[in-house]
Amino acid sequence: MSKLSILTYPNELLQQPCEKVKVFNLELRKLLNEMHTTMIAADGVGLAAPQVGYLKQIAIVENDDEKIIHLINPVILERSGSQVGLEGCLSFPGLFGDVERPFYVKVRAQDKLGKFFILEADEYLARVILHEIDHLNGILFPSKAVTLYKE
C-alpha cells in the first residue's frame, strides 16, 4: 500500500468541515489502508482524512491494544468529565500543547462496510478520538491548547 503525504498547517484543507461518506466501496477501503500505512510510517496514533487531502468524515485511531479503529461519519453521543494532557499532531511537526478534553466519550460511527457501531473510550483514547473528530470539523488542536511548546 502506498503512503500518502501528510498536509501541514496552514494548508487550507485542514481548516474545512468534511463531508459525510455515503458510499462504502473498494475506493474507501483503499484509502483506509493507505491512511493506516501513512499513520504507522509517521509514528502517529490517529489520522484524519483531511490530513491527507480528502475532505471526508473518515478518521483512524489506534486503541490501547494497538488495534486500528476506523471511524467513518463519527457522531459524539455523550461526553463527560475533564482531563488536560499533552497533544501533538502530524500536521504540526514539532508543536505540542496542553489541551483540555472530556475524560470520557461515547461515539457512534460506521465501519468500512457502513455498519454502525458504538465506541466508548476514556483517558488517552478519548483524547485521540476527540482530536481526530475535531479534524473532521476543521478544528486544529492549537486553537484549543492552553499552552504551546515548540520542540
Ligand code: CO
Ligand atoms: Co491532528
